[in-house]
Amino acid sequence: MTAQPTWRMTSEQAKPLVERLWDPDTPEEESSAILVSLEQGLVCPPILNFAYWDFDPELTAEKVVDRALNCKPIAL
Template sequence: MDDKKGAVHERLTKAQIVDLVTSLYNGEGSEKEVGEWIELLQRNVPHPDISNLIFWPEKDLTPEEIVEKALNYKPIVL
């Protein structure tokens, strides 16, 4: 992973999360990098299906909208 993407266990800022989502959204990265970036995102956002928001969204979202949705996710409490 390059320096811009950070270490796998790093806590990311919102700007870094947007950067990662933008890279994934644009089809950047090797298969290994994509896996690492998804894992990093999963550790930094509460949304359980961040990869679905990026690759299989219910509607077209910009990377910024994807990040907002992922960060604002609240689980349904029964």
């Protein structure tokens, strides 16, 4: 059984982080820290896939976050 996080990031908290992640001027170390925060706060390991490997030509931070918030863990 996996422990559930005691804190979950809101959409309003996550959207600016996704935008910062996409900013080409964001240093690599900061990008890595943002990614970890998003994965843990949204409880969604594939957030990186949603942010970078989506074929939606009009991808927005809101779409990425909404998709991540709907991510459900798979019970093995």
